[in-house]
Amino acid sequence: MDLLIIFVSALLINNFVLSYFLGICPFLGVSNKLSSAVSMGMAVTFVMTITAVVTWPIYHLILAPYHLEFLEIVSFILVIASLVQFVEMFIRKTSEAIYDALGIYLPLITTNCAILGFALIAVLKNYTYIETIVFGVGAGLGFTLALVIMAGIREELDFADVPESLKGPGITLLVAGILALAFMGFAGLIK
Amino acid sequence: MKSRFYMIFVLTLVAVISSGLLAYFAVYTQPYIEKNKKAEIEKAIKEVVPGTIESKVLKDENKFKIFAGYDKDGKLLGYAVYTVGTGFQDLITIMFGVDKHLEKMYRLEVLEQKETPGLGAKITDENIFLKFWKNKNIRGEIILAKPPKGESELKDNEVNAISGATISSRSVVTIVNKALKRVKEEVKNG
Amino acid sequence: MDENKSYLYDFIKGLWKENPVLVQLLGMCPTLAVTNAVENAIAMSVAVVFVLTASAIIISLIRKLIPAQVRIASYIVVIATFVTMADRYLAAFYPAQSKALGPFIPLIVVNCIILGRMEAFASKNGVFRSILDALGMSFGFAIALLLMSSFREILGNGTWLNMRVLGSWWDNWMVMILPPGAFLTLGTIVGVSRFIQTKLKKA
Numbered sequence: 001m002d003l004l005i006i007f008v009s010a011l012l013i014n015n016f017v018l019s020y021f022l023g024i025c026p027f028l029g030v031s032n033k034l035s036s037a038v039s040m041g042m043a044v045t046f047v048m049t050i051t052a053v054v055t056w057p058i059y060h061l062i063l064a065p066y067h068l069e070f071l072e073i074v075s076f077i078l079v080i081a082s083l084v085q086f087v088e089m090f091i092r093k094t095s096e097a098i099y100d101a102l103g104i105y106l107p108l109i110t111t112n113c114a115i116l117g118f119a120l121i122a123v124l125k126n127y128t129y130i131e132t133i134v135f136g137v138g139a140g141l142g143f144t145l146a147l148v149i150m151a152g153i154r155e156e157l158d159f160a161d162v163p164e165s166l167k168g169p170g171i172t173l174l175v176a177g178i179l180a181l182a183f184m185g186f187a188g189l190i191k
Numbered sequence: 192m193k194s195r196f197y198m199i200f201v202l203t204l205v206a207v208i209s210s211g212l213l214a215y216f217a218v219y220t221q222p223y224i225e226k227n228k229k230a231e232i233e234k235a236i237k238e239v240v241p242g243t244i245e246s247k248v249l250k251d252e253n254k255f256k257i258f259a260g261y262d263k264d265g266k267l268l269g270y271a272v273y274t275v276g277t278g279f280q281d282l283i284t285i286m287f288g289v290d291k292h293l294e295k296m297y298r299l300e301v302l303e304q305k306e307t308p309g310l311g312a313k314i315t316d317e318n319i320f321l322k323f324w325k326n327k328n329i330r331g332e333i334i335l336a337k338p339p340k341g342e343s344e345l346k347d348n349e350v351n352a353i354s355g356a357t358i359s360s361r362s363v364v365t366i367v368n369k370a371l372k373r374v375k376e377e378v379k380n381g
Numbered sequence: 382m383d384e385n386k387s388y389l390y391d392f393i394k395g396l397w398k399e400n401p402v403l404v405q406l407l408g409m410c411p412t413l414a415v416t417n418a419v420e421n422a423i424a425m426s427v428a429v430v431f432v433l434t435a436s437a438i439i440i441s442l443i444r445k446l447i448p449a450q451v452r453i454a455s456y457i458v459v460i461a462t463f464v465t466m467a468d469r470y471l472a473a474f475y476p477a478q479s480k481a482l483g484p485f486i487p488l489i490v491v492n493c494i495i496l497g498r499m500e501a502f503a504s505k506n507g508v509f510r511s512i513l514d515a516l517g518m519s520f521g522f523a524i525a526l527l528l529m530s531s532f533r534e535i536l537g538n539g540t541w542l543n544m545r546v547l548g549s550w551w552d553n554w555m556v557m558i559l560p561p562g563a564f565l566t567l568g569t570i571v572g573v574s575r576f577i578q579t580k581l582k583k584a
Contacts, residue, residue, distance in 0.1 A: 013280065019560045071213060072465075074206075074209065074210070074465065081454070111491050116491050117410075120488070121484055124484060170571045170572035174572075176564040178561070181561040198448045209459065223474065
């Protein structure tokens with residue numbers, strides 16, 4: 001039951017993009033086409049899940065027992081950066097199809113604050129190993145959901161008559177605001 | 192070959208210097224951070240168990256803690272209970288104080304919450320919500336009065352719901368009842 | 382352009398013409414997340430001024446010693462070091478702010494403004510000019526944050542820096558301090574600043 005709550009909460013109620021404001025850069029940058037939004041979302045979900053698998057043991061089995069919590073930020077960011085590189089290499093060697101779909105998005109993920117933010121929040125909330133992984137999958141899918149909805153709206157927006165100075169980021173942010181309003185309706189879902 | 196060695200050397204040097212600096216800074220700030228954390232909990236204990244001078248940790252879990260509060264002569268006054276549960280939006284962290292016979296609740300404080308500002312967040316408001324929690328009978332469960340009653344009509348185990356934020360009010364009641372049940376068990380078993 | 386003028390330009394370009402938030406659209410996450418109250422925006426800005434300037438000093442000093450291949454990794458370590466310091470300093474001496482900002486102080490590490498300035502400026506220029514650039518950029522960031530949080534706190538809570546500015550007749554626009562208000566405010570501000578910039582260019 002707790003796991004379901006964590007999952008739904010990360011997916012809808014405390015959506016990473018629309019309520020925690022994490023991963024806004026790719027949200028604005030990659031949401032103009034539906035196909036690239038799906039790929040980016042999948043890449044983030046993938047990396048986030050692996051980050052969950054890797055960072056939990058690092059914090060709870062290495063840093064915390066030896067009172068090295070102050071190295072949390074440095075070690076997490078280095079681990080995530082090398083993880084992304086490793087995943088990219090691995091995918092390139094094993095599957096051409098996946099690499100074609102996700103390849104160009106992987107390097108962008110290193111500087112996606114959603115990943116590091118996720119790792120830090122999981123530590124802050126004191127989740128267990130399983131909870132952290134479920135949280136990672138939920139947060140990644142939540143990110144994908146927000147990105148895909150946004151891309152769907154923006155493809156339609158191309159045909160709308162938007163004032164010159166609002167074109168691009170301006171109108172995207174305003175639409176995101178309305179989307180965030182809609183997502184607020186999910187609060188209380190788990191009760 | 193030489194350049195690769197140099198590369199590794201530089202990166203290692205940067206990492207070593209940075210962790211050295213951080214270790215020094217961590218040792219310097221650690222006592223302050225710990226003091227802040229302790230002060231926060233201690234202040235809450237003193238609020239919810241009036242007259243507490245000293246406190247002792249009886250149970251220390253992630254989301255459930257019991258503290259015993261003693262007066263200046265070392266006499267047991269009651270227990271402060273720290274508990275975490277799900278609210279409307281996110282987790283709600285609560286601390287409440289009960290007497291040593293577990294019959295009366297002294298006070299309730301909301302330590303942390305992320306409920307909707309202006310609606311659910313009113314659970315931290317003394318005049319709208321918290322005042323109903325003073326000196327409640329806790330031999331049974333706490334019951335939520337909905338629709339809200341006049342203050343004199345409330346029974347000694349009833350608290351008023353906040354109008355417009357029933358779910359947040361009910362969450363607090365549920366969290367407290369769950370914690371009450373556990374406290375009674377824990378205290379009975381020593 | 383003579384020397385002095387270009388020094389001045391290093392500093393002021395970040396304030397408006399190349400404002401990292403309003404024009405370059407960098408560092409959006411903290412801009413949206415911590416601007417529900419002016420107090421939080423100020424704490425965040427101070428942390429960014431510190432991290433950006435300190436990292437710029439160190440990186441412009443050691444820029445010739447670092448091989449190009451491990452450049453980014455070294456920058457990240459340097460930045461993360463200063464971020465950890467800022468984070469722990471806040472936790473030790475300003476616990477309330479530290480709690481309100483939550484993970485957003487550690488997240489300065491991946492704030493694109495910082496890494497961007499290191500790569501684009503501090504790694505290519507001397508210490509003095511790097512400091513000017515860092516100060517300009519972080520003040521530009523602070524201006525945007527202050528603007529956002531002022532709007533949101535006044536409309537959403539009737540206060541500015543916890544001081545009452547609107548009378549009791551004001552009905553708080555609760556939505557402004559909630560997540561949607563962040564997006565709506567930033568969208569409007571970005572739109573308006575673009576409008577002004579294109580007008581100025583034409584004139």
